[in-house]
Amino acid sequence: MSDQATRPRLNQLPTANSKVVMAYARVLMRQHRRALAGMLSLYAFAAVMALIPAWVIGEITDFASDHQLSTHKISLYVGILVAASLASAVLTYFARRRSYVLGEIVFAQLREEFLQSVLALPLVEVERAGTGDLLSRTTNDMEALSRTVRFAVPEWLVAILQAILTLGAMLLVSPVASVASLVSLPVLFFSTRYYLRYATPGYRRERISYASMSGSVAETADGARTIDAHRLGLRQARRIEDNVRESFYSEMYTLLLRMVWFPTVEGAFAVAVAATLAWSGWLAIHNVITIGAATTVTLYVVQINDPLDRIVSWLDELQIGQTSLARLVGVSVVTDDRPKTAPEPSDETIILEDVHYAYREGHDVLKGVTLTVRPGERLAIVGPSGAGKSTIGRLLAGIDAPRTGSVRVGDVEISQMPLASLRSHVSLVTQEHHIFIGTVHDNLALARPDASVEQIEHALRSVDALEWVEHLPEGLQTELGTTGYPITPAQAQQLALARLVLSDPHTLVLDEATALLDPRAARHLERSLSAVLEGRTVIAIAHRLHTAHDADRVCVVIDGVVAELGTHDELVALDGEYAALWSSWRNEKPTAS
Numbered sequence: 001m002s003d004q005a006t007r008p009r010l011n012q013l014p015t016a017n018s019k020v021v022m023a024y025a026r027v028l029m030r031q032h033r034r035a036l037a038g039m040l041s042l043y044a045f046a047a048v049m050a051l052i053p054a055w056v057i058g059e060i061t062d063f064a065s066d067h068q069l070s071t072h073k074i075s076l077y078v079g080i081l082v083a084a085s086l087a088s089a090v091l092t093y094f095a096r097r098r099s100y101v102l103g104e105i106v107f108a109q110l111r112e113e114f115l116q117s118v119l120a121l122p123l124v125e126v127e128r129a130g131t132g133d134l135l136s137r138t139t140n141d142m143e144a145l146s147r148t149v150r151f152a153v154p155e156w157l158v159a160i161l162q163a164i165l166t167l168g169a170m171l172l173v174s175p176v177a178s179v180a181s182l183v184s185l186p187v188l189f190f191s192t193r194y195y196l197r198y199a200t201p202g203y204r205r206e207r208i209s210y211a212s213m214s215g216s217v218a219e220t221a222d223g224a225r226t227i228d229a230h231r232l233g234l235r236q237a238r239r240i241e242d243n244v245r246e247s248f249y250s251e252m253y254t255l256l257l258r259m260v261w262f263p264t265v266e267g268a269f270a271v272a273v274a275a276t277l278a279w280s281g282w283l284a285i286h287n288v289i290t291i292g293a294a295t296t297v298t299l300y301v302v303q304i305n306d307p308l309d310r311i312v313s314w315l316d317e318l319q320i321g322q323t324s325l326a327r328l329v330g331v332s333v334v335t336d337d338r339p340k341t342a343p344e345p346s347d348e349t350i351i352l353e354d355v356h357y358a359y360r361e362g363h364d365v366l367k368g369v370t371l372t373v374r375p376g377e378r379l380a381i382v383g384p385s386g387a388g389k390s391t392i393g394r395l396l397a398g399i400d401a402p403r404t405g406s407v408r409v410g411d412v413e414i415s416q417m418p419l420a421s422l423r424s425h426v427s428l429v430t431q432e433h434h435i436f437i438g439t440v441h442d443n444l445a446l447a448r449p450d451a452s453v454e455q456i457e458h459a460l461r462s463v464d465a466l467e468w469v470e471h472l473p474e475g476l477q478t479e480l481g482t483t484g485y486p487i488t489p490a491q492a493q494q495l496a497l498a499r500l501v502l503s504d505p506h507t508l509v510l511d512e513a514t515a516l517l518d519p520r521a522a523r524h525l526e527r528s529l530s531a532v533l534e535g536r537t538v539i540a541i542a543h544r545l546h547t548a549h550d551a552d553r554v555c556v557v558i559d560g561v562v563a564e565l566g567t568h569d570e571l572v573a574l575d576g577e578y579a580a581l582w583s584s585w586r587n588e589k590p591t592a593s
């Protein structure tokens, strides 16, 4: 990744470098080269038509100065002028229509490709970068890019085309007279180069500051309760204020650059027109060219100002677009080091072997965990808070790989299994019972896209949900989600369980801290849950000890290592850590059985 992208901040997703962005843009252009060529030819015809009026005026001027003007000639030339203007307008209309359609197609493609790479992001990367950065890329950067793709790129290409054609027409009429318009070129060239040199990093800084700002705001809203509880409000407010200040200064900076550059460009245009008028006038007086030619060339210089102006002013938007594209393409540069295919495990034994894992370098939270869980076994992992229980769950769920050692299903390393195939072996059961916008059927088929209606109904029946689903207004085809038919949290949990039945993993990792075990809801869902657990290996990360009591074996984790392992009775008899935990828990909860 290092040669394709840079990480703007330690905790942000990478930004693609300009070589990668250009290559991406070239591929896009090549994919749509026909539509692009069609659109540009239409614009070229329109531009040629738009060049005719100035030439007609020159001709009429010449006839007038030679006293050869007749009504017949005037009506002929006025006819040509009107026809050319009309033709140019009609051609421009069709060209514009084509360019808008093309813009929408390309933008839709970009959006889809971006979505694909977001969905393919490894979970660890998302956790590391936080949602703010991703959110800002999907909103601010997508919006900036939409303007670029829909307007800036086509307008810019068209302006270049018009400028070249107008320049060609000028040279055709009189190369000598055209020379004067060149006086402003050095000014245009150097001021634009100066502007771009400072604007590129300026816009990048602007974008990054937006991302930090939305990150802070999202974090503050997400953690509102924690912030309240610890009275961090002022600190958060100050942080957001810093972000706002940074955004303000970075915007001021680019604004300042524009304030210098825009007037310079405008001034250069005015000088070009004045110089051409003076020079071609002088040439006409000395009979080097006709007054008509002088008129036409001057009109062309006035006319070329418009595309040149657009070329330079869209550069601004193109810069912003390029920066945004770099940030969007950057997401696809994050490589998922999981292979796309993996061998099927020989059996469903879960094996951890001398596992070390660290969130921060040099601070191992797992310090050599070795553990084997037999197929169909129920294992409870217990231990004091912070011992590393949930971390073991993360490794089993394939969210991250161990630093050293091995976490396997049978003979296949979990971190080397594609997520889709891992999920059919090991699933993490969490409290997240998200209902997606779509029908009941869509929501379940997520777990197994090729599931038949019978399989879906079977899954619903096994969690006791078929009956109420069939009573929904449109049964399986009822729309759910934020805009759809409202269902209760317990029903949402049942759907989540039905999804598990469909993906049919052999092993379930139940992290109690996050699992479906809100006591009231749990009682209600107990039957559904036990139907799902039936016949599977269950690894329960137990933050409450009654789960341990009911398990086949208990694994006690203390400070990142397995301290004790055995049945509940064995460990109580051992009179060690577990016995101590058990008796203190019993004393805390004298009513527990």
Ligand code: ADP
Binding pocket: 359, 360, 365, 383, 384, 385, 386, 387, 388, 389, 390, 391, 392
């Ligand atoms: P348990 O589940 O046993 O309470 P965890 O596995 O959640 O323990 O945490 C083990 C250790 O790792 C703790 O010291 C905790 O502070 C640390 N830890 C957990 N998650 C993270 C994280 N995302 N980044 C840094 N440290 C973490």
